[in-house]
Every structure is written in C-alpha cells, then in structure tokens.
C-alpha cells in the first residue's frame with residue numbers, strides 16, 4: 026500500500042479515491058504517470074457518481090500544488106521539529122488539565138477530517154482527557170438534522186439512498202441549492218427528470234440555478250418553512266391522505282402533531298400570508314404533494330441553519346410519516362450532507378453532545394464505551410457546543426484549544442468574537458495543510474497536515490455510503506496525517522497503550538468493532554462486518570452503505586420494515602409550532618442571507634488556488650433585488666458597504682431579480698486572505714441559535730446596505746499573492762501564472778510602496794504617470810535569455826477607467842512579452858482584437874458571459890445543446906448547464922422585450 030510516505034515516482038498507476046469536497050461523495054480515479062504527473066477522472070464504478078464529476082471535482086488537479094502549504098511544524102512562527110511540536114502540544118494541554126481540570130481544554134474539529142482522524146480525536150478527548158469539549162463545524166452545518174432525525178427516527182440516519190432521487194415522481198428541494206452544492210446529485214435528478222418526467226419544486230427565497238429546471242418555485246419568506254410544512258400536514262390530513270395503516274402500525278404522535286399544525290396553519294390563506302406566497306401557489310404545491318405517492322423532500326442549510334432548524338426538520342419528517350412516505354423506493358425525507366465526511370463525524374461522535382458510535386451520555390452508554398476503550402476518565406456529560414465553546418475561550422475558562430481542518434475565524438457566526446477569543450487564549454494549536462489562514466494567524470503552534478491525495482482513510486457520504494480516500498502522492502514537506510498527529514500527542518500525554526495505532530486500517534477496525542459492541546440492533550450505526558478487516562481488505566474496500574452488521578448484508582435503504590430506532594420501534598411525529606425569525610428587522614434594513622457559490626469551497630484554501638474555479642465569481646458579490654438597489658442608489662457592478670450590529674463589509678454589487686426583494690445574499694467564501702473586508706461571519710451575530718441543536722442561524726441577519734463610491738480604482742497582476750493595506754476595497758484571485766488584485770478606494774491615490782506591502786516582483790519597474798488624468802501604470806519586467814517576462818503590473822486610475830484585465834493576465838501567463846505586447850502594456854490599451862470573456866460561466870472550457878452573449882445573439886443559438894456544439898461550453902462536467910439555461914432565458918427575454 027502506498028501510504029504517502031514514499032516518493033511518488035515509479036511506474037504509471039491508477040488509484041481509486043473519493044472527492045474531498047461535498048457530501049455527494051463522488052468516486053475519483055487518479056492516474057499517476059511515471060513522472061508523477063496526476064490526471065483525474067470520475068470513477069464509473071462508484072455508486073454515487075457513476076463516472077460524473079462537477080466543476081470542482083474536475084479541477085481537483087489544479088489544487089495539487091505546493092502553493093501556500095504549511096511544510097513544517099512551527100511554534101510562534103518559528104520552524105521546529107515534530108518531536109518538539111508534539112511535546113509542546115502534549116505539555117500545554119496536560120498543564121492546563123493539571124491546573125484547571127479537563128474542561129479547560131477543547132478540540133474544534135471538522136467534517137473534513139477522515140473518519141479515522143475523527144475517531145482518534147474524539148477518543149482522546151472523551152475517554153482519556155475526560156471532558157466532552159470536542160465540537161465540530163458540523164454544528165454549523167448538520168446539527169439541526171441530527172436532532173430532527175433522533176427525535177423522529179430514534180437515530181441519526183438518513184433513511185434513503187441516491188437512487189430514491191431517480192425513483193421519485195416529485196422531488197421537493199427545501200433550502201437546498203442542489204445545482205451548485207450537490208451538482209452530481211442534481212445531474213442524476215435532471216437525468217431522471219428527462220427520462221421519466223420527475224417533477225421538481227424549489228422552496229427557497231432566492232431564484233437559484235435549481236429553479237430553471239423546476240416546475241414550481243416557492244419564493245417563501247425566509248424562515249417560514251416550518252409553517253409551510255405544518256400547513257401541508259394539516260392539509261394532507263384534511264384531504265384524507267393520512268396513511269392510517271402505517272400510523273397504526275408504525276408511528277406515534279400524529280394527533281398531537283396535527284393539533285399543533287392546525288392551530289398554526291388553520292387554512293391555506295394563513296399559510297400564504299405568513300409565508301409571503303400566493304394562495305394558489307401554496308394550494309398547487311400541497312395538491313401535488315398529496316397526489317404523488319413517491320415524494321423525496323431534500324433539505325439543507327436553508328432549513329438547518331435556522332433558530333428553528335430542528336423543528337423545521339421534524340415538520341418535514343411529520344408529513345412523510347403521516348402519509349407513510351418512507352422506507353419505500355422514491356420516498357422519504359433526505360438531508361443532503363455538506364462536507365465529505367459530515368456523516369462520518371456523526372458516526373464517531375464528533376459533536377460535543379454525542380459520545381461515539383451513535384451513543385450518547387446515558388450512564389449505560391458512558392459505561393459501555395468506557396469498557397470498550399478501557400478508558401480511565403470517561404466524560405460523563407456533553408461538552409460545549411461551538412458557539413458556547415468560543416465564548417468560553419473568550420471568557421478564559423477554556424485555556425487551550427486545538428483546531429483541526431476548519432477555519433472558525435471565518436466560518437463561525439460573530440467571527441470577530443472568535444478572533445478576540447483566539448487572540449486571548451493561552452494555547453491555540455492549528456492543524457492545517459495551508460500555512461496562512463485567518464485562523465492560523467492566531468496559532469501558537471501550527472501543525473502541517475497532509476491533505477487530500479496524501480492521506481488514507483474513509484468518509485461517509487449523504488446516503489450512508491462509506492468510501493475510501495486513498496493516498497496517491499507523497500505528503501508535502503513534513504506534513505503528517507491527522508490521525509498520526511493526534512495519536513502521537515495522546516501517547517505523549519501518557520495514553521500510549523490506548524493509542525497504539527500505526528495505520529488508518531487499525532483505527533477503522535476499532536471503530537467498526539465499537540459500532541457493533543453490545544449493539545444487538547438497537548443502534549442504527551453498525552458496521553460490525555468489518556470489525557476484523559485486514560490491511561489488504563481495508564485497502565481494497567469497495568464503497569458500501571451502512572448498516573452492515575456482522576454476518577449480514579450492507580443495507581441501502583432503512584425503515585422498509587417499519588421498525589424505527591426509537592425505544593419502542595415506532596416513528597415519532599413531533600408537534601411543531603412555527604415561530605417568527607428571532608431578529609427584528611429595523612426600518613430600511615434588508616435580510617442578509619449567505620451561502621455557497623458553484624465553484625468555490627468554503628474558505629477558499631483549495632478552490633482559491635485554481636484560476637478556472639476562481640473565474641466564475643471573481644470577486645465577493647452582494648446580490649440585490651433591482652427595487653432594493655434602486656431605493657439605495659446601488660448600481661450593478663458598483664461597490665456596497667454592508668453594516669450589521671456585528672460588523673461591516675465591502676462587496677461588489679450584482680443587481681438581479683433572482684434575489685428576493687427585501688433580502689440580499691453574500692457568499693460565505695471570502696476571507697481576509699482574499700479580500701479587504703468581506704467575511705460574512707463577521708456580519709452575522711451568534712445570538713440566534715436553535716435551542717435544541719445549538720446550530721446558529723446564519724441565513725437571516727438584518728443588514729443595512731449603502732453604496733460605496735470610490736474615487737480611484739486599481740488592479741495589480743503579480744506572480745506572488747499580495748494583500749493591499751490601503752483601507753479601501755480589494756479582492757484577489759488566482760489567474761494563470763499569478764494573482765489579480767482588484768482595488769478601489771477613496772481620497773487621493775495612495776503611494777503604491779505604502780499600500781502594497783510585500784510587493785517585490787523583482788525586475789525593473791517601468792513607470793508611466795499621467796498627472797492630468799490621475800492615472801499611473803507600472804510594469805515590472807525581468808529580462809532573460811529568451812526576452813522579457815512580465816513579473817507584475819499595476820494600473821491605477823480614476824474610477825471606472827481601466828483597461829480589460831484578460832489580455833494583461835494573458836501576458837502574465839505567457840513566458841515572454843513581445844514588442845507589440847510591451848508597447849500596449851505601457852500604453853495601457855489592449856491590442857485591437859482581444860476578446861474579453863467577462864465572468865467565466867463554463868470553467869472547464871473557459872467560456873465567459875460576454876462570448877456567450879455574442880454567440881447567442883450572432884449565431885442565433887437557442888438551446889444548451891447548440892451552445893455546446895458552438896462553444897463546447899457545458900459539454901464536460903455539466904455544472905454550468907443550469908446557468909447556460911438562465912443566460913439563454915435572459916437573452917430570449919431581451920429579444921422579446
């Protein structure tokens with residue numbers, strides 16, 4: 026087995042692994058050529074994707090670069106050896122425990138750890154340190170679904186399989202932008218729709234890229250989903266659609282749930298009014314649901330990230346229980362998980378209120394896990410959930426925190442508080458692949474982690490399929506696998522006997538054995554069949570769904586027999602009362618929604634390295650409805666200042682009717698490394714939290730928006746990343762050969778030497794200054810044997826007066842600048858015939874919005890197929906197909922108008 030420690034040269038080979046991004050969990054085949062070059066393709070045998078990959082999966086090879094990697098352990102910014110680093114972490118954590126007790130230390134981990142990493146971290150904290158202060162970014166992501174599942178099913182299990190998307194007649198997407206966030210699953214759904222006419226309903230305050238392929242879009246008022254589903258429950262019962270047989274044999278609580286629903290939603294008129302929808306729309310949706318036997322209700326962060334997330338999940342489960350639409354092909358509620366191993370983290374007990382292997386903190390469970398681990402100091406009660414954990418760090422009751430594979434200085438609500446907390450904490454340890462992250466800046470000790478392609482283990486996707494991630498390259502620098510790092514620290518803290526692991530396979534075996542330990546069918550999560558898997562079998566492990574009990578078969582769909590995991594084996598309907606969103610909206614304020622873009626992943630540490638992924642949304646963009654923009658004097662392509670009670674941000678404005686009136690949307694991706702001030706986490710407070718799950722409401726923050734009118738604009742192209750320090754707006758993105766930084770500011774044009782710290786391109790600067798027009802151009806050229814190469818160039822001018830960037834970026838990509846290009850560079854004018862792509866829509870073939878628009882107009886293209894034939898756009902991964910449809914729709918509307 027190649028375990029990432031040996032050099033990656035040798036004969037050409039192919040390794041099957043799993044995509045490290047979203048919870049679809051696509052299989053990937055990596056081909057490593059004899060010279061070490063890597064090419065990737067979708068795995069045709071993987072049940073999640075059958076060979077497909079989306080834009081992010083297709084661009085994975087772009088991210089396998091050494092740029093920005095943390096190569097060695099560091100203490101206070103100084104390189105140290107692994108021995109020193111591991112000793113220091115163990116000593117600091119042991120000291121804090123000795124002085125202040127086990128509750129004074131914490132781990133904050135991530136659904137991007139592999140199951141084996143996660144298992145070891147959880148075991149160390151809950152069994153050996155003796156506290157449960159390990160929480161995970163899944164708190165921000167899936168915690169409400171976990172609560173909903175446990176209350177409804179008696180277990181945290183997604184009952185269905187991806188095949189249900191293909192067997193359903195109606196798929197309802199609630200708070201899920203499947204087209205961008207689970208693109209391959211969306212493609213499977215659209216293929217089924219083409220083949221058998223599956224109907225699709227989208228429930229989202231925004232017109233997302235899912236809507237173009239849907240039959241109905243309910244642009245409901247943000248936060249009114251529980252009411253909509255309560256209304257549906259009452260409507261289904263009133264229309265005689267309850268499945269009396271299923272309810273009698275397999276479910277409890279229908280009467281109480283119905284009573285609550287009827288009180289909340291006495292009729293469709295009330296629902297329509299409170300959800301901000303037309304009565305006819307609501308009636309049509311209810312009628313469709315009632316009339317269709319096979320319904321899958323897919324939900325994600327529009328539901329989970331809410332102060333009423335858990336109850337909304339149960340409101341959704343209720344309608345499936347009432348109508349018996351569960352456990353059968355093409356039926357069921359379906360929580361699509363976000364991260365590649367969101368589900369695996371829940372299996373090992375990564376959340377502070379779970380123990381391990383789907384056990385909690387009852388005395389019997391603590392005793393059982395304690396005996397299995399032979400643990401001296403079992404945590405006896407739940408630990409601090411993420412928001413409370415960072416508040417405890419701020420208060421100083423938690424003295425040492427170890428952050429692994431997550432970037433809370435960006436992704437947590439009230440990220441400014443998180444930063445203050447980390448700045449004041451005695452010991453902050455950060456394990457990451459990347460050296461300079463917003464969170465890493467607060468670390469006393471930095472530990473270099475191996476990343477995807479370098480590490481071995483397992484992940485579990487949204488439909489409970491466990492797949493192997495396999496290493497196929499050597500680790501960068503001295504990076505080590507997360508499980509190895511935690512194991513070494515555990516040994517140094519005195520727990521060597523319980524942490525004997527030398528491989529991921531050993532850990533997986535123990536995890537599988539614990540899942541079966543005294544289980545007897547009581548716990549949904551059981552992979553006892555693999556409790557004795559040997560290294561070779563683990564290495565060759567094919568994807569399988571859990572449960573897979575010893576002596577049994579791996580089970581694709583749960584609850585077909587009507588037996589649930591509640592104590593009495595019956596599903597539980599829960600009475601839900603819809604509440605109003607907790608934060609009041611001051612006059613003139615807009616509701617700030619946040620979420621994901623198609624081609625970026627979270628805090629951009631990986632996708633931000635890829636020029637083609639960075640071209641789809643080049644800058645942080647605030648989506649604003651035309652009426653709201655007009656009322657505030659915001660222009661499309663201009664800049665805006667966004668202010669909330671928690672903080673401020675600057676972003677580019679996009680005026681679009683896709684945005685619901687009264688709301689704005691910001692992507693969650695930008696960090697201080699990529700832009701001057703647009704961390705959404707610093708705008709959203711941490712006050713609104715679901716009372717059951719502890720999941721913060723990240724989607725509904727009141728904000729005021731004003732135009733920001735710069736006096737000057739500028740851009741810089743450079744081979745190395747630069748972070749301007751002029752206090753205005755800036756945003757950086759990767760381009761071929763380097764980085765493009767867009768800038769704008771107020772007042773006099775500042776002196777470049779002062780506001781571009783660290784800009785040291787080398788070569789000779791050639792400067793051109795036009796005082797009268799207030800413009801400045803500097804190009805740094807380096808001479809070589811083959812001619813001159815562009816090292817960097819800076820263009821500054823009055824707002825809105827700069828040349829197009831594409832041709833200049835092309836000069837950076839080229840190794841040589843010829844005389845003609847040199848002349849245009851210094852003249853600040855593009856040579857005649859360059860095409861400016863505009864924002865890139867198809868990232869596989871680099872087809873931009875401007876080229877699309879002119880091709881549609883000039884060549885009279887009318888379908889996605891014709892666009893594909895003419896420009897190739899949309900013919901590789903297919904992620905841009907929904908957007909191509911929107912572009913066509915708009916072009917057509919313009920023609921009609």
Ligand SMILES: Nc1nc2c(c(=O)[nH]1)N[C@H]1C(S)=C(S)[C@@H](COP(=O)(O)OP(=O)(O)OC[C@H]3O[C@@H](n4cnc5c(=O)[nH]c(N)nc54)[C@H](O)[C@@H]3O)O[C@H]1N2
Pocket residue numbers: 047048081166199200201202203205206207228229230231233246247248249250325326327328362363364618619620621622623624625626627724
């Ligand atoms: N491209 C890309 N894909 C990803 C990720 C990524 O970073 N980039 N991250 C992964 C992760 S970890 C996750 S958790 C998933 C998230 O996947 P999704 O949940 O699909 O993504 P989001 O953009 O967070 O939010 C989904 C939608 O919820 C809507 N929404 C907001 N408020 C409400 C409301 O009150 N009601 C309803 N019904 N809808 C509302 C938003 O408008 C948004 O369109 O994506 C995964 N996939």
Ligand SMILES: Nc1nc2c(c(=O)[nH]1)N[C@H]1C(S)=C(S)[C@@H](COP(=O)(O)OP(=O)(O)OC[C@H]3O[C@@H](n4cnc5c(=O)[nH]c(N)nc54)[C@H](O)[C@@H]3O)O[C@H]1N2
Pocket residue numbers: 135137138162163165166167326330363364429430431432433435436437438456457458459462474475476477480507619620621626627628629630631693705706709723
């Ligand atoms: N406003 C707002 N905030 C949100 C959300 C939202 O919709 N709106 N969504 C929330 C959700 S659902 C989520 S899941 C979070 C995600 O937010 P985060 O988890 O903070 O985001 P990532 O960028 O994925 O952070 C992962 C980090 O781990 C590093 N890394 C990658 N692989 C490895 C590895 O193998 N080992 C180690 N040690 N490190 C590794 C990466 O370089 C990166 O720094 O954001 C949440 N925050």
Ligand code: SF4
Pocket residue numbers: 044045046047048049050051074077078079080081082083206207208209210
């Ligand atoms: S849908 Fe895309 S991001 Fe998600 S696992 Fe598949 S290839 Fe990766």
Ligand SMILES: [Mo]
Pocket residue numbers: 165166167363364
């Ligand atoms: Mo997530």
